[in-house]
Amino acid sequence: MFLEIVEASVHYGRGPRAAGGDPPRPAVDRVSLALARGEIGVLIGPSGCGKTSLLRAVAGLEPLSGGRLAIDGDPLSDAARGLHCPAEARRIGMVFQDYALFPHLDVAANVAFGIRHLPPAQRRERVQEVLALVGLPQVAARAPHQLSGGQQQRVALARALAPQPRLMLLDEPFSSLDAELRERLAQELRGILKASGTTALFVTHDQLEAFAVGDRIGVMHRGRLEQWDAPYALYHRPRSRFVAGFIGDSVFTEARVVRSPGDLPLLRTALGDLAPPPGLPLPAPSPDGRLDVLLRADDVVHDDDAPLKARVERKAFHGASFLYTLRLPGGEQVLAHVPSHHDHQVGDWIGIRAELDHLVAFPPEPGPVPATPPLR
Numbered sequence: 001m002f003l004e005i006v007e008a009s010v011h012y013g014r015g016p017r018a019a020g021g022d023p024p025r026p027a028v029d030r031v032s033l034a035l036a037r038g039e040i041g042v043l044i045g046p047s048g049c050g051k052t053s054l055l056r057a058v059a060g061l062e063p064l065s066g067g068r069l070a071i072d073g074d075p076l077s078d079a080a081r082g083l084h085c086p087a088e089a090r091r092i093g094m095v096f097q098d099y100a101l102f103p104h105l106d107v108a109a110n111v112a113f114g115i116r117h118l119p120p121a122q123r124r125e126r127v128q129e130v131l132a133l134v135g136l137p138q139v140a141a142r143a144p145h146q147l148s149g150g151q152q153q154r155v156a157l158a159r160a161l162a163p164q165p166r167l168m169l170l171d172e173p174f175s176s177l178d179a180e181l182r183e184r185l186a187q188e189l190r191g192i193l194k195a196s197g198t199t200a201l202f203v204t205h206d207q208l209e210a211f212a213v214g215d216r217i218g219v220m221h222r223g224r225l226e227q228w229d230a231p232y233a234l235y236h237r238p239r240s241r242f243v244a245g246f247i248g249d250s251v252f253t254e255a256r257v258v259r260s261p262g263d264l265p266l267l268r269t270a271l272g273d274l275a276p277p278p279g280l281p282l283p284a285p286s287p288d289g290r291l292d293v294l295l296r297a298d299d300v301v302h303d304d305d306a307p308l309k310a311r312v313e314r315k316a317f318h319g320a321s322f323l324y325t326l327r328l329p330g331g332e333q334v335l336a337h338v339p340s341h342h343d344h345q346v347g348d349w350i351g352i353r354a355e356l357d358h359l360v361a362f363p364p365e366p367g368p369v370p371a372t373p374p375l376r
C-alpha cells in the first residue's frame, strides 16, 4: 500500500500525570489504515474525535506516541524506533481551512512558492499547469483579495499541488464556504486529485462532502477508527452502532426475533415483520430475544395505501425531499425521506411502510430501554 498507518497513537501533554489521576486519553488511539496510490481517503467523525491530530501526525507536525507510518515504503514516523522525519522533508502537501495565501503576493507567486528552486521558465509553466488543473487559468496576476473564497481555496490547492507532493492532506478545506459551494467544490476536488493522480487524506465533518470525495471513508470516535471502508459498505454494512448512527439519517427501533411459519427468523418491529435477507447472519439477540434494527430515513416509504399510519412531528426541507420525523401510534419515532411534492403538515397522519434492502441489526445496549415519549 502507498500510505500505511499502523497502530498509530498521538498523546498530548505527556508530562508526569497528576497523582491519582487517570492517564490522559490519547487523541489518536491505535489507528491503522492504508491507501493505495492515487486513492482518496476521508476521515469523518464528531468534533474532538482525533481527525486533525491524525492528519497532523501524518504531516509530521505531531510525533507518534505509538505505532508507525510510511509513504511508498519510506518510514516517516516510528515510535518504537524513535523515528520522526521532519515535516518539511516528507514531501507532503497541505491545505487547511483558512486559505493561508500570502496577501502581498499575486496568485502566480503564491502558487510558485513551493517550486522556487525550479528555473523561471519551468516554474511559470508549472504554475499555469496547476492553475488550469484547478480551473483558474486566468487569475495568475490577481491579488488574493480579488478572488472569492472558493477561488482562494482552489489557489491554495494549486499551490499545494505545484511541487507534486507524494501525498496531499486536506483539513476541512471548505468549511468556511457556504453549503452549496462546498458540495460543488468537493466534487471538483475529487476530479482535480484524480486528474493529477494525487493520493490524498481529507478531513471533514460533513457526510455529503465525505461521500462526494472519498474512495475510502474512515469514521473516528474518541480517538479510535471505528471503520475504514468503501462508502457503500460504510452506509449499508456499518460495523458498529456508532458508525450506523453517525452516517445518514436513522433511528434504532426495537425488534423481537420470532420464527416465520417456514421456521426462518423474522424481526418483529413496530413497522411490521422484517425478513432478514437470506444468508445474512443476525447478531445474537439479548436473552429475551431482542435486537435493535437500524431504520434509515430511506428505508421508510410514504404510501397512502399502507395500513400503518404515523404522525408528522417535524419536517425539514431538503430540496428534492423532506426529512419527516414521524411518531407511530405505539410511541416509536422513525425518520422518512419523502419526495417534496408530498408536502404534509406537522400533525398530519400519513401511511408508511418499511422497505429495507439492507438489514442492519445490533444487540441491544445494556441497561434500560430508553423510554420513548408517548404520543400526545
Ligand SMILES: Nc1ncnc2c1ncn2[C@@H]1O[C@H](COP(=O)(O)OP(=O)(O)OP(=O)(O)O)[C@@H](O)[C@H]1O
Binding pocket: 012, 013, 027, 045, 046, 047, 048, 049, 050, 051, 052, 053, 054, 205
Ligand atoms: N495541541 C493540543 N494539546 C492538547 N490537546 C489537544 C491539542 N489538540 C487537540 N487536542 C485534543 O485532542 C483531541 C482530538 O482533537 P482533534 O483536533 O484531533 O479532533 P478533531 O476530530 O479534528 O476535532 P474538530 O472536528 O473539532 O476539529 C481533543 O480532545 C482535543 O481537545
